Amino acid sequence: MNPLRSIILAAAGSDAVRKMITTAPGTRAMVDRFVAGESADDAIAAVAALxxxxxxxxxxxxxxxxxxxxxxxxxxxxxxxxLDRLHDADLSARAEVSVKLSALGQRLSQRLAVDNAFRICAAAEQCGTTVTVDMEDHTTTDDTLAAVAELRKPWPDVGAVVQSYLRRTEDDVAALAAPGSRVRLVKGAYNEPRDVAFSHKHDVDLAFVRCANALLAGGAYAMFGTHDPRLIELVSDRAEAHGVPRDGYEFQLLYGVRPDEQIRLSEAGQIVRVYVPYGEQWYGYLMRRLAERPANTTFFLRSVVTR
Ligand code: FAD
Known part of the structure; x- marks a missing residue:
């Protein structure tokens, strides 16, 4: 892993760093760029604009x-x-929800988190949409995939997420690459040890391509969560080679990241879904975004130190 990325992710856990960042004058602009707002109203407005x-x-x-x-x-x-607001605004066909099991209580008990996820999936179905279960650090991968398998019994369209940086992921993809299976493929955003994750970017990218091929060949509904221009082009080519039509897969990008590319892809006929975070607890999310992109970090640190 890039040393700067490791440092940022490690520092993100420190209370002193958290205090400095949440009170820094430059923080608000960075939060506004990556987070749609704090309320459900803000989230619905973002969905409508997209x-x-x-x-x-x-x-x-x-x-x-x-x-x-x-x-x-x-x-x-x-x-x-x-979900109610989406339904009332007649936007259910335009948005689903992504949930993190850790937010739903996974660290307290897997049962609590899965029961909570069941309630969200039931509400999503009533509102005419669906749910994807985000993937977190490697210590939770087995439990999260088991939760998705349980949720898929009543709701087969619940989305799973796999991370190409994990050495295990090709095996997970082999199990998930079936017709009708919605699977988001990402590189992975956590600070993982070398024995479980590839440490070289090139290996992560190669694994991404192998997983993409397996998902497309297996007939899954693949959701490619990446901003990487080379991978976006390569995946489009691979989909064509596998005979998967443009409405048989989608690209997903983060709110505030490469918005021009999001529109370009959409205008070129690709399905583009934007991951829209909102709410007050933006700290961990912002730190992962900064860790991904040294240019963002430099810009941000300059605004922190020049207050
Ligand atoms: P990177 O390797 O970060 O970048 C490759 C290239 O992409 C760069 O060289 C540049 O050309 C371009 N690029 C990247 N960022 C920018 C930018 N800010 N501005 C301009 N160009 C840029 N991770 C998880 O661990 N679990 C999840 O559940 C999860 N869900 C996600 C959902 C979505 C929709 C997305 C997009 C990502 C998600 N991630 C998740 C994060 C993911 O794992 C990566 O950390 C993140 O997407 C960065 O990797 P990348 O593929 O975009 O490319």
Missing amino acids: ADTGRYATLDYLGEDTHDAAQAERIVQAYLAV
Whole structure:
């Protein structure tokens, strides 16, 4: 892993760093770039604006590392409320929701998190949309895939996420690459040890391509979560070679990242879904975005130190 990325992800866990960053004057502009706002109203407005330019959305109510059941319940209620709002605004066909099991209480108990995810999936079905379960660090991969398998019994369209940086992922993809299976493929955003994850970017990219081929060949509905121009082009070519039509897979990009490319792809006939985070707990999310892109970090650190 890039040393700067490791340092940022490691520093993100420090209370002193958290305090410095959340109070720094330059922070607000960075948050506004990557986070759609704090309320459900903000989230719905973002979905509507994306729909106006042909893009779809997946809404992520920010919150992770939930340590008590009451906090998990508040997060479930936020999802239920935003799903209602999507339905009322007639935008259910334009957006799904992404959930993190850690936010739903996975660290307290897997059962609690899965039960909470069941409630969100039931509400999503009633509102005419669906759910994707985000993937977090490698210690949770087995439990998260087991949760997705359980959720898929009543709701086969629940999306799974796999991370190409994990050495295990090609095996996971082999199990998930079946017709009708919605699978988001990403590189992976956490600070992982070398024994479980590839440490060279090139190996992560090669694994991404192998997984993409397996998903397309297996007939899954693949959701390619990447901003990487080379991978976007390569995946489009591979889809064509596999005879998968443009509505048989999609590209997913993060809110605020390469917006011109999002529109270009959409105008070229690709399905483009934007991952839209909203809510007050933006810190962990922002730090992962900074770790991905040294240019963002330099810009941001300059605004922190020149206050
Ligand atoms: P990188 O390797 O970061 O960058 C490759 C190239 O892409 C760069 O050289 C540049 O050309 C271009 N690029 C990247 N970022 C920018 C930018 N900000 N501006 C301009 N160009 C840029 N990770 C998880 O671990 N679990 C998840 O559940 C998860 N869900 C995700 C959902 C979506 C929709 C997306 C897009 C990502 C998700 N991620 C998730 C994050 C993912 O794992 C990567 O950390 C993140 O996408 C960065 O990798 P990348 O493929 O975009 O390319």
